[in-house]
Amino acid sequence: MKYIFTISIIVLSTFVGNAQKKYKRADDLFDKMWYIEAAKEYESAIDQGDISSEVFQKAGDAYYFNTDMEGAYKWYDRLISEYPKEVDAEYIFRYAHALQGIGEYKQAKKWMKKFSEKAKNEDPRAEKYSQNKITVEDILDIEPQFTLRNLDINTEYSDFGPMYYKDQLVYSSAIDSSYYEERRYHWNEQPFLSLYLGRINPLQTDVTLIEEFSEEINTRYHEATVSFSLDERKIYFTRNNYDGNLGRDQDGVNHLKLYSAVLKEDEDGNTIWEDIKELPFNSDDYSVGHPAVSPDGKQLYFVSDMPGSIGATDIFVVDILENDQYSQPRNLGNDINTYGREMFPYITGNRLYFASDGHLGLGGLDVFQADYVIENVFNTPINLGAPLNSKLDDFGFIIKEDLNTGFVCSNRKSGKGDDDIYSFERTPIETCTQNVFGYLSNVKTGEKISGVTVSLFSKNGEKIEEAITGVNGDYNFVTPVGCSEKYKVTAIKKGYTSNSKDFETSSITGKTEVPLGLDTVDELIVEENGQLKIKIGIIYFDLDKSFIRNDAAIELNKIVLLMTQYPKMKIKVESHTDSRSPDDYNLSLSDRRAKSTKAYLASQGINGDRIESAIGYGETQLINNCTNDIPCSEADHQLNRRSEFIITKI
Incomplete structure (x- = not known):
């Protein structure tokens, strides 16, 4: 996978630090995200006798950010072997990912633990990669749920970012059309991305190309990843910061932005996309992209490295207001977002699906599922396992849950080219859920207490549900919660001291009982x-x-x-x-x-x-x-x- 890193690369690449003059040309190429040329320059320096830790880092990064894990492994392995005491935790993390990318899961597990030990509390990924609770073997042992099929529309270039539109599919492709024949993206020497429209066959298993999606939306540069309003007359799409000229930040970096357009009819009765405009939370100084509109059309999820991000890229959400207005972006929090990259959100009525390399996975980006609890509060994400996920990048997951069919993207070696789009059929495994119940009693007399207000909270302090105890002091929360999840119950009643209890639900579907005792505020x-x-x-x-x-x-x-x-x-x-x-x-x-x-x-x-x-x-x-x-x-x-x-x- 090449293009999807655009939105996150700025943050990740700053880890390299200020360039030394001897790598100036290579670093300039790297900063422009021309990774193929940058890798050649770094390797040339190595061939000429430079075996410093810096050049090994940079050479590895040039391959890592181009998703060439074999090349990344080669130079990270040199770095780890020759500078074991100097290597930073971040490069141990990247080394573990490179090992996963070449299928060396046993070695990857070892280095994940080393990363966790070295990063400790300084990196939120450390706990997730410690494998104290979930290991790589656990993910490999997940019962397969998906049957994948490579689509006919895939080319030798990058094809990704599918989204449903009416009964069709809109997707991004670097297909080598005559329009782009002379224009190449130096990152990977491929043509620039544009949006295309495809016809989904009745079985939802394949797609055929119909035409370019919109001449009004497609430009000379990148357009990718779209989402639509509830009535499908408004589109949100990702594009380079481009309004006739490429906009850049103070370091000369061209970021991504989100745009919208509205479907209208021209004088001849043809439908065209007009009123193309930036969304108000864009910036020249950070990237915003990968939109996903909620099923009720009231919220827009997206990815950004804006201030307030937890990691390289996070998933945010805004409320869609009237008159083209939006609320302030809200970060989904550290249950979803990590110190790594969270990308490509897709929201249904029940779940959030997204790609991440910050949660423990099989290599590169993996697809995760987080069940919906209450508004913008989700259970701990679960890895959807192989064969949906692979040792390379898997992302851009969309699904029709009523049909258990959908599409996903991957740059796995078995594909036709770079990124490919795959259709899938899902045989769902029953989701593990728990119902929380209990009772309230007087700590001194044991008498059950009625009329107590009992509240259930997520581990992040979000209230999930509230209940009142009955005549027998019992309560029962209707909202199902996740298995092996941490929650808290609080109990309040006038005349009693309040009480609370932290607990963890069982690991299998069922019920978790949480009794609580209350004492009156005075012994009288x-x-x-x-x-x-x-x-x-x-x-x-x-x-x-x-x-x-x-x-x-x-x-x-x-x-x-x-x-x-x-x-x-x-x-x-x-x-x-x-x-x-x-x-x-x-x-x-x-x-x-x-x-x-x-x-x-x-x-x-x-x-x-x-x-x-x-x-x-x-x-x-x-x-x-x-x-x-x-x-x-x-x-x-x-x-x-x-x-x-x-x-x-x-």
Whole structure:
């Protein structure tokens, strides 16, 4: 694969550092991305006796960035062998990729581990390449899901970037037409890319060339990778920074940009693409390209090395607003993006597909799948395995999930030329999912707690779902999550200290139980029958009296202290009697006692507004069967003679 590196090469190539004068011509060629000529110049320096680490790095890079892994391996191997202590972690990473590119997986695994050990915490790829959880062997052992077929439209040049358009296929090709016969791209001595239209056969297995896609869009330079609006009357496409002249940054580099155009009819009734314009988040100083419109047409995903990128190139997303406006770009985060290259996004209603060399793979770019959780939050990407992925570059994946058919690009050796487009049929393997459930209980009493707000979060802190515990304290999240993934559950309820728990889901499809315990904010606060109450000692009154005795005041002062500690707390006071006096008498007596209790709390500095009510219920709310004329023990009658302090706000 040659052309697709354009968008990422600027960042990666800066690793080489400032050029020494003795490599000036070679470095100038390299900076222009004329890798074939640059490689010859570096090798000429080596032939003349220069065996420095710098020239081995540069020679290896000239092949590496041109996806010639045999050439890259040759010079990286010299670098590693002759300068083992000086070599930087980045070159160990590239060496491991070159080994994968020539099929030396056992050696590649060894050097991946060395890269991880040397990079440590300085490089986010280190953990992914440590192979502590997933190894190259695990990826090689993935059950094959894809049957591939090389398309008839492929040429000896680069053909890639397929995208569905109506019932047809738009793709990029460096086919050697007469228009480009005298114009070659010095990177790889191929013609420049243009967009073409192909007809997909009924079986979705092959494509035949129809014509050039659009004379209005194609220019003298590169056009590639497109996506369409929901009504297919607006196109987004990648092009060199070109508006009649090539735009360059201060270092003379021509970056990629995203453009849009609108389908209209001319005076003769012919449809043409007009209003070609740059998207507002382009820049002369970095590249933007590889568009993918979401299925609902509301978001545009793309690739860039703009400020805020995690690695060489990242996947970003913007909201498509009215009147040709867009939101600010948002990085998809380090679950998707790595220190390496993430490219060629394709989004469906269920998943994000993309190519990456930053996640562990089989070599070069591999295709990954990340299942959708909530808006722009995805599960950890999974490698789709061989034969879809190979030891070289595999990318540009698109799919019709209802048919399990699609297209993918690769520069594997078995192709017709450089990059080729392949059709595929997928036999999907059941995706591993987990459902999270659990219950909430009081840590002291074990009583299940209802009405608790329970939230499920991804490891990056994005809220996935919220649930409320039922009468038995149980909860169940509806949204399925990934297997072997890290998540967090939090639990919040008024009157309780909040709690949270980090956990990892099981590795097989099923359910993960996450129980949580809560404690009240104070030991005096308890929950009874779904109500929070202040539990103090029994409030005793003299016979037929309602004034507050000294022993009762000691207990009520505990409430005063608690309400002072929690100045937003509000309560209701309820007084009750047993059934051994006339009903009306008990009702009146309990009401006087409730109001006397409120008056006492107010006398101790508790604002009366914080005591929402003070009501006596007499014997109307007995908590046992000791009703009129039913013989009961004194202890049973005592259970009914109670004052309750119900918390309404805290």
